[in-house]
Amino acid sequence: MTDRTFYLTTPIYYVNARPHLGHAYTSIMADAMCRYRRAAGDRVYFLTGTDEHGDRIAQEAAKAGVNPKAYADEISAAFRETWLQLGLSNDDFIRTTEPRHQKIVREILQKLYDAGEIYFGEYGGWYCYGCERFYTEKEIVEGKCPDHQTALTFIKEKNYFFKMSKYQDWLIKHLEDHPGFIQPERYRNEVLGFLREPLHDLSISRPKSRLEWGIPLPFDDQYVTYVWFDALINYYSAVTEPDEPKTRGLWEHVQHLIGKDILKPHGVYWPTMLKAAGLPLYKRLHVHGYWTIDGQKMSKSLGNVVEPVPMQEKYGEAFRYFLLREPVFGLDSDFSEAALVRRFNADLANDLGNLVSRVTTMIVTFAGGQVPKPNEEFGDEERALETRSLRVLREVDKAMEEFAFQRALSEVWLFLGVVNRYVDLSQPWALAKRSESRRRLDTVLYTLGESLRFVGILLEAFLPDTAHKIRTAIGQTAEPRLTDARWGGLKPGTSVQKISALFPRIEVSVSDEVKLSESVKAELSSPKIPIDDFMKVELRVAEVLAAERVPKSKKLLKLTVKVGDETRTVVAGIAEQYEPEPLVGRKVVIVANLQPATLMGVESNGMVLAASHVGTVALLTLGKDVPPGSKVT
């Protein structure tokens, strides 16, 4: 990474609804990215906030019987509180009702007006109050808003317009010259797609007679500023205080993270506004997909929201981990609590939690709680870990450059896999039994301690609390810095403390700790697989040509079977229930595309299907005669 200043924003969230998992997703990603860049040694500034003007909020406030400001105060506080509870590290929280913001919006409007970039005119079109924007005929789906699936309203009125159309060619060229300006690529293409249609001027005001809840135009007090024109400017107004050293020089480095629902305002309106105002453009726009529930976007209007704070209370940092680990950046992902529990158990309880507990316990038990000095020359296994650590650093860095959190975490988990295998192979508990292997034991324990130190730094971005616990257990008190994630940095003699239950496994049968609903339990007990997974299994009819017992085995029979034109050997665990001879000539069903496995010295090429019930085993047979090799579906 070359650029050492990093200013990242999330969208400012509308205060018409309380924070849900979708908002938390964006904010958590931004937090992970900022923590990562801080650990990389960059100057980082992380901004989030709330978008408080506009029709939608005025309408919700009216419904609740309060004035818009009181309504906005309450929900804005709920966002702030949620981010605090999720442990987010934002440097600022901006509200569009704050004077510092309103002042800048008015200044920019005046500047554009004076420069002839804004004119007075009339426009009629289909408007979505949910999105606070007009939709073109092409964008409308079955007469409805494509995002909210609600009816649109035809609005015709006199308003002020920003001459956006004149920037169409400039913006196309900018996108063509700067391939990374909007990423992932598909969203850059989507914006280029919008720009193939004629770009209209943008109506940037609303008559006060219709809407009072907004920033008055500086040049006509009968109008207020259109909410998008007001909202986008927050990114700039938050960092323009001239006497504030914390924010000085940040603007040129700004990058935005948004969901795909607000691509057009960020990919089209915003760069043209900045260009017209003579301000530097943002450096990059990062666009993520939706969380869906059973394939539907999560949103208040669809009534399927998941609240982040209860999730965090129930699952701790595993909630954050799941949001970062599951989706491919830019694509949609379906949320399910059962999938979260599965990840909790497999990745966090097993791969990470067990490792941390095993290693710290072994250093405490076998080395008196102090990192031993490695005595031997490091062998191939130790060098492999070191090489691996370099690869993880490189790959995580590449992934983070693209906001590919899922890839970054897969890399870290590959590394954990290698460390777990290292424990199994080097067997420190066996080394501890013999005094002659003491030297080897010290080397192994040192290497394992070093692996934890490394992971404790690397996980800071993704699991900050857990990473902190790991670093503390392994005696690391310094701020996590990626430059310290260099192999061999652990000092012999460092005190180590045991941590045994970072992520206690969630057992479905005895889930008193975490209250799982009956539906989540049911899903966990019989996980559903997609049809594609099932289609990978090739089931075929096979005719038994010969059968014999596998020597020295009570359970196994060796069957020679014919599958189509081919003859192969399959070992089946049915010897306690079936004599070999009567099987000859029978037709059974086998899994034909299993990788070969050797059982008691016999190579088996497939598996015979049989049902079992309390000690009874029943071979699957056919209701009608079909030739061997026939497919079973």
Ligand code: MSP
């Ligand atoms: N106020 C505007 C943004 C103005 S930015 C200058 C707005 N607010 S919003 O409250 O509707 O938040 C939209 C953002 O919340 C999305 O862009 C995305 O970051 C996040 N998400 C809301 N629902 C989401 C999902 N179901 N899934 C993923 N992210 C979601 O638009």
